[in-house]
Amino acid sequence: MEFINVDVLDQDTPATNEEELTTPPTVNPHPNDQTEEVQTIKPTDDDSGIEPAARIENVTRNKARLVAQGYTQIEGVDIHETFAPVARLEAIRLLLSLACLLKFKLYQMDVNSAFLNGIVQEEVYVEQPKGFVDTTYPEYVYRLKKTLYGLKQAPRAWYEWLTIFLLKNGYNRGGVDNTLFIKKEKNQLLVALIDVDDIVFEGVSNQLVADIPTKGIDVNQFEYLETALGLCVLDK
Secondary structure (H helix, E strand, C coil): CCCEEECCCCCCCCCCHHHHHCCCCCEEECCCHHHEEEECCCCCCCCECEEEECCCCCCCCCCCEEEECHHHCCECCCECCCCCCCCCHHHHHHHHHHHHHHCCEEEEEEECCHHHHCECCCCCEEECCCCCCCCCCCCCEEEECECCCCCCCHHHHHHHHHHHHHHHCCCEECCCCCCEEEEEECCEEEEEEEECCEEEEEECCHHHHHCCCCCCCCEEEEEECCEECCEECCCC
8 A cells, every 4th residue: 555645747848838737647656655654543533634735826837745634633642843944034145145255156956845755753643545545444544654744743854854864964054053054075165055945055166066965855956046035146
């Protein structure tokens, strides 16, 4: 049995919005097979539900995903710590100032389905998604090993996972700003700033930034920084 994440991915670049809207959906499994395990426990009031979620934006692709009904979670039972730091405007201004002063190169990494990487520390159960219920064991529920969108602890779990990843790759976390990570390599400086699933990198050379390890992360985009916290960045 496998929990699936429904996601409509880009095919060929559509010529019109109408063509994009008629793009057939594809069903993608969760990026890691160790997301959940089946439990022979009947659903109770402590189980979080699950539902599809979608939103309308400027149409570049159709997208929908199954999310947990986090509003049913009970503090102290299946949820404890939820706080996750995000980048402050002062921090991004500092990075931009350093880039101007030291001629650093600025890049932005966007992680695909970032919250699905976070490890669940509590016991969290979700019911089987409607339309994908195992008819042989309809009373079974899933115990989550990794977070889903909708869980209140998902942002914190993702931040902790990303922190461990950066520390393993030679970065040091800032003592004042916990979203700021610094790495010194061959007398060169590489700085990373975390804003949820967007990570801003800056370094003294393109090659230094290009060597950033991405193994273990599903990178959606890695490109020159253009916007950050509502600021438009122009490299002249």
